[in-house]
Amino acid sequence: MKTLTIEQLASKFSLQVIVGTEKLQTEIKQPRSHRPGLEFVGHFDFFPTQRVQILGKKEITYLHKLSHEERKMRIGNIVKYHPPCFIVTAGDKGLTYLTQHCIEENIPLLLTKEPVVTTDFIARLDAYMVKELAPEMTVHGVCVNVFGIGLLLRGDSGVGKSETAHTLIGRGHRLVADDIVVLKKLSAQTLLGTHDEKTKEFLALRSIGLLNVVRSYGQKAFQNETRIALEINLTKWEKDALNNDLEQEPSYTDYMGIKIPSMEIQLQPGRDIAGLIEAAANNWFLRQQGYSAAEDFLSRLEPEFSVSNE
Structure with missing residues (x-):
């Protein structure tokens, strides 16, 4: 069976690795990504933990509006499930808190080299992963x-x-x-x-x-x-x-x-x-x-x- 690593994904889409270089050989098991939404407000019944997690402008803007303590709790509830990696498509402005969480849980955090339309990026990413896996x-x-x-x-x-x-x-x-x-x-x-x-x-x-x-x-x-x-x-x-x-x-x-x-x-x-x-x-x-x-x-x-x- 073919395998796909985070490193291959980063290379294919020219992603910048912010943290987690030692985990880039982690294999991706699921051929589709996930954009967390309900998980930020505490609903985890159907959280696909083995999928690549995508954070776009909508998610990042929401996190920026939270207080320090609430933001810490919301992100902490997600990273504890140890998804393969996070990919941010909305630029690196104000990501210190997310970077720290990924360092603590040893989860790769990747960034598109410039802000992109998240839905377009997900479509290209999923098409690639479906073919590869x-x-x-x-x-x-x-x-x-x-x-x-x-x-x-x-x-x-x-x-x-x-x-x-x-x-x-x-x-x-x-x-x-x-x-x-x-x-x-x-x-x-x-x-x-x-x-x-x-x-x-x-x-x-x-x-x-x-x-x-x-x-x-x-x-x-x-x-x-x-x-x-x-x-x-x-x-x-x-x-x-x-x-x-x-x-x-x-x-x-x-x-x-x-x-x-x-x-x-x-x-x-x-x-x-x-x-x-x-x-x-x-x-x-x-x-x-x-x-x-x-x-x-x-x-x-x-x-x-x-x-x-x-």
Whole structure:
């Protein structure tokens, strides 16, 4: 399981460490931050003690208005739970009291280098932590983005996944990962596909070797990550195995509890596999909009059926 430390967080967001440098290797367990409010007035029934605590202008202004003794009590009630760290987004003016509490309890206190909009900072921070701490797995395949839709190409080694991805790049689509695809579960419905850093931007083609797609075709040929919407299995051609049904029965593949729609495309010399993948992506998108070509076609035949039955 991946880990995330306070030091990594400080580095990512260029945070200034006020106190607690010896605790920067503390691991963050929860992928979302918390902005204390009710806790300052004594309600701790649902206080998420393992989350990073954010203090913005609203919280700091409230604390400044309290008397010395009341402020000491309010902050003391929170720091005794030993959250991983505090991040202040409202500047360092008048933070002596908070600094002292963090020193006494050995809790890291960090500061944005300049005052920022707290809600915006929380959104960026939480998005980063969710990705870094998300459950993940690796699969053999290729991940591409076609028409803005994330596709996971699966199939046996040597079947032609990378070559198909290369053709798609030539049509203006983007590579995300080749050979090793890292899948991250961001939520119960969201599966993110990305690379493992080592293979970033590389595409391995048999008979050619490694290509750096950004160097070869420009930045437009690569995308760092994409939400996986559809899995396409590339398989060898089997005579009489395909049919011409108006609409295929839906099937799914389960990745960490997330069911991804899955379909098969058989390979044969002369078949435009890249074109079929584009068609699959477009068809998936239309279905999300509530449109079914099969239903539309059958609706056009209904008047003829009605006449023949009279």
